[in-house]
Amino acid sequence: MIVLPRGEAKITRETLGKLRALIGENKIVGMAPYRYQTVKINEQPYIIAGTDLSEAEKNSPFWYIEGEWANSRDTSQVMVGHEIAQTLGLKLGDSFMVQGVKYGQQAEASRQDLSAEENQKRDLARQNFHKNFSVKGIVSTGGAEEGFIFADADMLNELIGDTFRADVIECSIVADAGELAELSARIESEMPELQPRAVRRLTQSQDIVLGKLQALVFLVTVVVLIITMISVYTTMTAMVAERRKEIALKKALGAENKLVMSELLGEGALLGLIGGTLGVFLGFEFALRVSLNVFGRGINFQWSLLPVTIIVFVVITIAASIIPVRKVMDIHPAIVLKGE
């Protein structure tokens, strides 16, 4: 979701905090405010986007970065868009100087009768800022981002001599298209100074991808359950064959088929219970790792799924055990226990 200020005003830190609280921490993947500032590099205008770099990284884990993401620890290192890097011939580690007009000052156009060096000296002599940056990463997205320089927002504010003011806030939120529309309406009614805009195309395609992913996961689950049933079936068949003598002895001692079968099914159910419990926690650990590596964020443990999963496992185990366990009826103690 993109949140813009209504009218000419910019977004303050207080508004950002209020918006964060309104959306809810548990739903926010990343919330990066952007301040766009025009600067000059070699007397040519470029735009520097000051942002919370760690939040921007959470929002855009899919950006291709040659080098590394810049961070707020070393504010002299920035990321430049691929287009800028090509225009200026910048490579990783290269330095370049940006100049600009401090906040509230009037910018003056370069004079045509002066050389670029003379214009630069003229700018430096005024109430302007300049700073050297080195390239930590080169951003390739195939979009508008390739034409920006990405730097730490606090550093940029300090550089231009202003407090925090954002032109736009980019939020990544855990929600489907419907929830996003509902959230937009709430923001509009509770924070009229802001204009939320759901990135519909993205959310719709996300929904399609998520839908397909869910169908795929469902299919994988069904396949896993079938494999589990086959595996339990073969294990129980082997177990009944291996314990033929023990079963025959129990029958010789007076155990009825029903009792021996329920004992074996009970063992199967217990194994299903242990396997299901272990499976839930190991599966969660696996899903967490996948989510962290693929989507760049963690997932919450769904406690309500624990009993459901365990019950499904137990039922599957019992269902797969029924046919092998029925073979108990074919075991004749007189034949199996014959002492020859």
Next chain:
Amino acid sequence: MSKKILELKNISKIYGNLKALADINLSVNAGDWLSIMGPSGSGKTTMINIIGCMDTPSTGSVILDGVDISRENAASLTRIRRDKIGLIFQQFHLISYLTAVENVMVAQYYHSMPDEDEAMEALAKVGLSDRAHHLPAQLSGGEQQRVCIARALINSPQILLGDEPTGNLDEENEGIVVDIFRRLHDEGVTIIIVTHDPEVGDVAQRKIILEHGRVVGDIDQSATFGEALKLRGSHV
């Protein structure tokens, strides 16, 4: 006169063209000690399976404790076996992961309720109190057979049925087991054993000789198997 505990009336067991038992008639009184001998293939095992409710005759009747069980279904035979028969096997058939006392308690579990004190008493009867908490692998063959006897006795069966109970034992252990049978017989337990060993068979009060599925000899304590077999010109 003792009560008739078991009666076989015109029992035959036929497998295809083979007549494993042919027209057997036999009655056993409560407290009797009966040995059944005969060569391999004579029908001993078939007969003991029928008496032990693990098989049914093709024709004839089996009257156990006054009830004809020859036409009962498998589930009913299982219940009768649990309540009235104690089984002793040549190969002991103890559950390997259970201790001696637990093996005895398995029979209690399927009969009524496990009771460790009772199981310990049964083991004491066969002289195994001190080995009660050992696994079968930690017991000698003789000790395992004594556990098997304790397990057979635990539910106070009406008939103690042994299929070659000394077949896997050395002479010393064979003597111990036979002494236990003797003591049980003195206590009034009905014992029926199948054996190849004339020395074990001769201790019984009554001896039955089977050949080709027929009873060819029914002798009392005064004669030995050896003598009876010599008279018939057969051997076991």
